[in-house]
Amino acid sequence: MLKAELRKKYMQKRKALSIDEAFLLSEKIFNNFIEYFKPFQSQKIHICIPIEKFKEINTQIFIDYFLSQKIRVFVPKIIETKLISVEIFSDTEYELNSWGISEPVSNEDSGVSDFDFVITPLLYCDYKGNRVGYGKGFYDSFFETLSERTKKIGVNYFNPEENIDDVWENDIPLDYLVTPDDVLSFSGASE
Template sequence: MPTKKDLRITYLEKRLNLPATAAATANAAILQHCMDLDYSSMRYVHLFLPIDAKKEVDTRPLAQWLREAHPQVNLVLSSTDMQTSQMLHYLWDAHTVLTTHRYGMTEPAGGTLVAPSSIDLVFVPLLAFDLRGHRAGYGKGMYDRFLQQCRPDVLTVGLSQFDPVPAIDDAGPWDVRLKMAITPQAIYDFKS
């Protein structure tokens, strides 16, 4: 079975080699599945903005759709301290100033802080995931630390252009499992 390190290498390469038309088709299908989720009781939804150079799932159309279809939802973005691997979470509204730092991450330059315990749904970037909801990211553990600060009932939804692997061999007890994952082909539910 693959380790997270193996999956990082394999799936980053797969993503980088995905033709632009295939990536656009995958992103559109993922957005359609995201639109099927129930947002009626959601007040705070955490998004990530894609690192375009790494061809992450493009969440910008999802943000636009959420603003139009669910005006009760407040969008939240994080800024990351790469030295400490800590994240701060900010309301993303019309006044938010976004900056792109040297790692290619577009993040808020500041604004109104939002406590992780207020967040109802977190869309999680990932490179790969397995059939139990374990995921492989870039290996810094930032999202694991962030998700541990959220309420136990927070809905965590990973977004991936690729289907799951059967199992990630070295998933540990410190890894926070996803409750759902969305690919172009399907919505996976790990809550049960």
Template sequence: MNKSDLRKIYLQKRLSLSQVEWKSKSHEIVEHLKISELVRSSQTILSYCSFRQEPDLSELLTLPKIWGLPRCVDQSLFWHVAGNLRSGKFGIQEPDPDSPQINVSEVDLILVPCVMCDRKGYRLGYGGGFYDRLFSQPEWREKKAIGILFDFAVVDEFAIDEWDQPLNAICTESGLYSQLNH
């Protein structure tokens, strides 16, 4: 099955979750992240604003860390300190452009939204290539990254492209998995 078809199937599965299920599963993911060594040892963490029933990580922003959120500009992501949000490209909430930017050298960890992911850490996103382009840049390549998704969206494998970069770990409502088979 091609990526476009997989994307449609897994987005529909995610959108079919009831609000109660979505909130409960999101809360479980947050609880796993709170106790993870990757999160606890990080000072500056990049996250995202939930869109189309992605796992909601907003509870995490209460942890005493520097939190960054993305802003889409053309084909790139720019990271700003979490603060005042507004509707941006694609209708996704994003930081105000005047909020302080986060320099790549400060980043310890990136929490990456996924439509689906395989057990090796290869992710499928919305198809815009924003994270693929980010992780292809040398200064971002070595940053620790955790894919965030629900259990039903973790598969054994799917066809990947040569530009796809595996994540270091994935986190679902069942737990954090950092022993991926790269």
């Protein structure tokens, strides 16, 4: 299927989830992530802040846990057309951007590129790690700046079902996908 079709299909599937279902599925995804990756103190994790109106995975569960375990947490902030990574702490102040997304008030880019994990939002991911986001390309540009050892991890309510037919040469696939049911690894997957 084409990205535009998948984007529409999975936005609808996500919209159909109740708030309780979305929260329970988010908890399962969180538990699968913790069990599989076993993050520990002083690691560096970049993670998206959920867009509630889009019923994104509740990554606040992850953020609260990471901060409690003294894991360094970084979140995205869009400055003009670029995604920067801002380190956050338990007392970080936030504001809504023009899209209604919560972001840190700070505009200070951490400059970190050697994250242990980058947990990224998506609408769909196929069996090769290709993802469909909202179509802005922020994460592909961000992925280009990362260390090779950084694990790029998608989180999604849904398992892969069909291939993405219009993968572009600048699309950077994920290394893993965490769903409520599974953790899929794409290392060694070829086009």
